[in-house]
Amino acid sequence: MAIGLDVMLTAAVVLALSCAGWLFGPKPRHEGDAEMPYETGEVPIEPAVDRMAVPYYRFAVLFVVFDVDLAFLLPWALNRRSVDLPQMLTMSAFVALVAFMLAYFWRKGALECR
Amino acid sequence: MNPLLQFPFVGLGPQLCLGAGLLAALAAGMSQRLPRGFLRAVVLFVLASSTLLAGLTVPGAYGPLIRIDGLGVSWQFLFYLGAVPYALSLAEDEVPAALALGSVLGMALLAVSGNLLMLFIGLEFMSLPAYLLVSRGGGRSGQAEEAAVKYFFAGGLAGALFLLGMALYYAATKSLALVGAAGTMAEAGVALMGVAALFKLGAVPLHFWLPDAYEAASPELAGLMSTSMKSAGLLLLLRLLALTPSSEFAACLPALGALTAVVGAISALRQERLQRLLAYSSIAHAGNLVLGAGAWAAQGALPAGTAPLFFYLASYAFMSNGAFAFLRASGIGSRAELKGYALRAPLKAALFAALLLALAGIPPTAGFLAKLLIFWEAVKAGLWAPVAGAGLAALLSLGYYLGLIRDMYFEESRAPSKTPIEVSAAFSGVVWACAVPAAVLGLAPWLVGGLAGWLAP
Numbered sequence: 001m002a003i004g005l006d007v008m009l010t011a012a013v014v015l016a017l018s019c020a021g022w023l024f025g026p027k028p029r030h031e032g033d034a035e036m037p038y039e040t041g042e043v044p045i046e047p048a049v050d051r052m053a054v055p056y057y058r059f060a061v062l063f064v065v066f067d068v069d070l071a072f073l074l075p076w077a078l079n080r081r082s083v084d085l086p087q088m089l090t091m092s093a094f095v096a097l098v099a100f101m102l103a104y105f106w107r108k109g110a111l112e113c114r
Numbered sequence: 115m116n117p118l119l120q121f122p123f124v125g126l127g128p129q130l131c132l133g134a135g136l137l138a139a140l141a142a143g144m145s146q147r148l149p150r151g152f153l154r155a156v157v158l159f160v161l162a163s164s165t166l167l168a169g170l171t172v173p174g175a176y177g178p179l180i181r182i183d184g185l186g187v188s189w190q191f192l193f194y195l196g197a198v199p200y201a202l203s204l205a206e207d208e209v210p211a212a213l214a215l216g217s218v219l220g221m222a223l224l225a226v227s228g229n230l231l232m233l234f235i236g237l238e239f240m241s242l243p244a245y246l247l248v249s250r251g252g253g254r255s256g257q258a259e260e261a262a263v264k265y266f267f268a269g270g271l272a273g274a275l276f277l278l279g280m281a282l283y284y285a286a287t288k289s290l291a292l293v294g295a296a297g298t299m300a301e302a303g304v305a306l307m308g309v310a311a312l313f314k315l316g317a318v319p320l321h322f323w324l325p326d327a328y329e330a331a332s333p334e335l336a337g338l339m340s341t342s343m344k345s346a347g348l349l350l351l352l353r354l355l356a357l358t359p360s361s362e363f364a365a366c367l368p369a370l371g372a373l374t375a376v377v378g379a380i381s382a383l384r385q386e387r388l389q390r391l392l393a394y395s396s397i398a399h400a401g402n403l404v405l406g407a408g409a410w411a412a413q414g415a416l417p418a419g420t421a422p423l424f425f426y427l428a429s430y431a432f433m434s435n436g437a438f439a440f441l442r443a444s445g446i447g448s449r450a451e452l453k454g455y456a457l458r459a460p461l462k463a464a465l466f467a468a469l470l471l472a473l474a475g476i477p478p479t480a481g482f483l484a485k486l487l488i489f490w491e492a493v494k495a496g497l498w499a500p501v502a503g504a505g506l507a508a509l510l511s512l513g514y515y516l517g518l519i520r521d522m523y524f525e526e527s528r529a530p531s532k533t534p535i536e537v538s539a540a541f542s543g544v545v546w547a548c549a550v551p552a553a554v555l556g557l558a559p560w561l562v563g564g565l566a567g568w569l570a571p
Contacts, residue, residue, distance in 0.1 A: 003302060100137060107144045 058110060069098045125174065125182045126226065127167030128190060132219040135160030136212050143208025153211045157201040160215065164222070165194045178291065181228025185417050188424060189349045193221040196341030196431045199439055199544050203334040210250060213243035214338065221346040230280050230290040230307070233350060237276065237310065240346055241269045244339065251331040261323075261330035268323040272313035279306025283357075294357050305363035308354050314347030315400045318374040325381075328393035336389060337438035340396045341431040344403070348427065351407050352420060359415035367408030368492060372503030375401030379510035387448050391514060392437055395473060398507055399430055405497075405504050406488040412495040422487035429472070429480035429552060436469045436548025443541035452518060454527025462542065463522045465549040472552035474515035475508055480552050 037044055076083070076091050083091075105111055138156055142148055168190045175181045197218050204211050220239030227233045249262030280290065283303030287295045313320040328336040355364055378398030385391035406423050413419060444462055446452050456463040472479035485508060492501045 097137075100140070104140050104144060 062105065062110065065101070066098070069094075125171050125176050125180060127171060128164035128194075129219060129222045129226065131160055131164045131167055132215055132222055136215040136219060139208050139211040139215060143212070148206055150206075153206065153208060154201060154204045157204060157211050157215060158198070161194045161197055161201060161218070164218075165191060168194070175228055179229045179232045180226050181292065182226050183417070185352070185420060186225040186227075186349075189345060190222055190225045192345040192424070192427050192431060193218055193225070193342045195428070196345065196435065197338055199435045199541075199548075200334045200338040202544060203332070203442070203541075210247060213247050217241075217243040217247070217338075218342065221342060224346055224350060227353075228292055230283065230292065233292075233307075233353060234273070234276055234280065236346075237314070237350060238273055240343065241273070241314075244343065245269065247335055248327050248331050248339075251335060257326075258330040261326035265323045265327045268313065268320070272310040272320070276307050276310035279303040279309075282306065292353060292357065294359075296358070301358050301361035301363065304354050304358045304361060308351060308363055311347050311351035311354060312370070312404065314350065315344055315404060316347075316374075316397045317370060317400055317404050318377045318397070321374070321378075321397050321400075324397055325390050325393040328396065329387060329390045331389075333389065333438040333441040336392070337435040340392075340434045340438070341427075344396070344400060345427045345431075348403050348407065348423065351404075352410070352415075352423070355407060355411040356415045359411040364408060364411035367411065368405050368497045368500035369503075371401045371403070371405030371408060372500040372507070373401070374398070374404060375504045375507035376510070377401075379507040379513075382514050383510065385514075386450070388441055388446060388452070388518075389438075391449075391518075392434070392441075395511065395514070396434065398511055399434075399473075401507065402426065402485060402488055402504055405492055405500055408500070409488070409492040409495045409497055412497065413491070419491070422484070422491050426484040426488055429484045432548045432552040433469055433472045433481060436545055436552055437466070437473065439541045439544040439548060440466045440469065443545050449518065449521055452521045453525035455522045457527055462545065465545050467519050467522065468549045469545075469552055470515045470518055472549075474512050 072094065073091075076087075080088075135156060138160075139153060142153060142156065168187055171182055171187055173182050173184060173187070197214065200214055201211075204214075217240050220236050220241070220243070222236075223239060224233060224236030227236055245262050245266045248265055249259050251258040251261075280303065282299055283295070284290055286297050286300035286303060287293075309320070316324040328339065331339065355367075358364065375398045378394050378396070378401055382391050382394035382398065385394060403423065403426060406426065410419050410423065440462065441447070444455070444459065444466075446455065455466075468479070472481040475481045475485040477483075489501050489504065492504075
């Protein structure tokens with residue numbers, strides 16, 4: 001029962017905060033030139049929000065994958081002198097998997113620049 | 115002591131085999147020329163050896179994350195069995211093979227988990243390749259991506275709810291191990307986690323992703339999703355119910371199951387496209403499973419009591435895979451194209467009719483015995499009203515199952531229009547292999563008694 005009350009209170013607070021700006025804030029006035037992006041007085045050359053090339057997404061995903069791999073490798077590398085055999089084997093298996101992934105991406109041409 | 119023996123290699127044989135198969139599939143994709151059918155052979159070999167290794171595992175706990183018991187081992191057989199038709203349909207592209215093996219590996223990890231975190235890992239590992247596989251399906255342009263995006267967002271929400279429930283459970287019991295707990299916070303945690311399991315099963319009101327995903331997928335993929343993933347969802351639900359079998363969440367399940375069955379049956383009556391119709395019928399069957407899970411929890415959640423659910427899932431694996439394999443073997447996509455099919459191909463029509471009768475639960479098919487066992491368990495637990503609801507849903511489902519049979523046998527045949535499903539003659543074999551057990555297993559009720567001894571740890 002307490003959890004239900006908590007959920008209702010949270011919902012009420014969120015709704016109130018969301019509507020408060022719309023209810024109590026100043027009404028927007030449309031004044032032509034004042035709505036354009038600010039570029040120290042110059043006329044803007046091109047729109048600020050433009051389309052992004054899709055291949056950047058693939059590079060971003062590859063970066064995230066290998067960055068997480070690095071995040072696991074760094075603590076292990078710093079402590080490698082006090083690591084016994086099972087831990088060494090586990091980490092070697094992990095590194096081998098990531099190296100296999102790299103080989104697969106390389107072979108499939110995911111690392112090419114256009 | 116030899117450090118290698120400390121690794122749970124003995125118990126995790128199937129999982130290691132699946133992982134090796136996944137790497138082998140990717141490695142095969144790296145080479146330029148593959149012999150024809152190589153990937154298919156690799157995946158089938160991996161599934162067969164996983165089944166064999168699962169039979170050889172020794173029950174026990176290996177560290178905090180892995181616990182192998184009879185329930186987990188027998189459910190693994192369901193996963194591997196349900197994946198065979200999909201393996202048969204693989205062509206030379208290594209990506210669907212790797213994704214499918216990854217999904218089955220996730221299900222296998224779910225089966226041997228002894229910890230809530232491992233359950234979550236298995237759940238997500240199973241779902242992520244499924245999103246990608248759905249997005250690769252054939253069909254009208256954009257339909258597959260739309261279905262995959264809907265599935266992904268809904269699945270992501272379910273995963274988030276699972277984590278929230280896990281946090282509440284940890285706050286109540288200070289541990290993530292799969293041991294039972296009492297108290298309101300633990301029950302609330304289990305309820306939230308159970309919502310994720312219900313999502314995977316396709317229970318109302320979390321079923322909205324299912325018809326689009328099954329319709330956009332290829333028939334074999336829809337077969338994999340409806341059999342193996344449903345089994346995995348049910349196993350997740352059973353593991354969670356074992357933690358708090360007497361909670362209000364467990365008490366809600368029978369009613370929810372009956373509601374799911376009725377909604378699925380009513381929605382299927384109006385469908386024109388066969389894959390969507392089978393998707394809604396899949397929702398109706400999931401309703402029966404949820405009812406069975408609720409009845410199991412009401413009777414104390416003993417492992418041996420899952421035998422009716424196991425039998426239902428095993429017979430449903432044959433029925434559902436057979437129905438989707440028929441769609442692939444005949445190339446029929448809609449009810450209009452099915453009219454008069456019995457005149458065009460009498461043998462395949464008879465097989466499909468047998469599968470439909472099994473799905474409807476007509477004696478003496480396996481479907482009838484499976485439904486009977488589930489309803490029997492529910493009645494033993496005193497759940498009269500949900501059983502009545504599920505019985506009503508079974509009656510409504512006769513409307514479309516018998517309607518399809520009527521379309522095949524008693525309607526005029528139209529000129530077959532060009533269909534988006536390409537015909538694969540090899541799948542006729544799969545339809546045979548599925549229709550015969552589906553029709554005949556109902557005559558072997560003594561199998562279920564043997565199952566009960568097998569499922570106990």
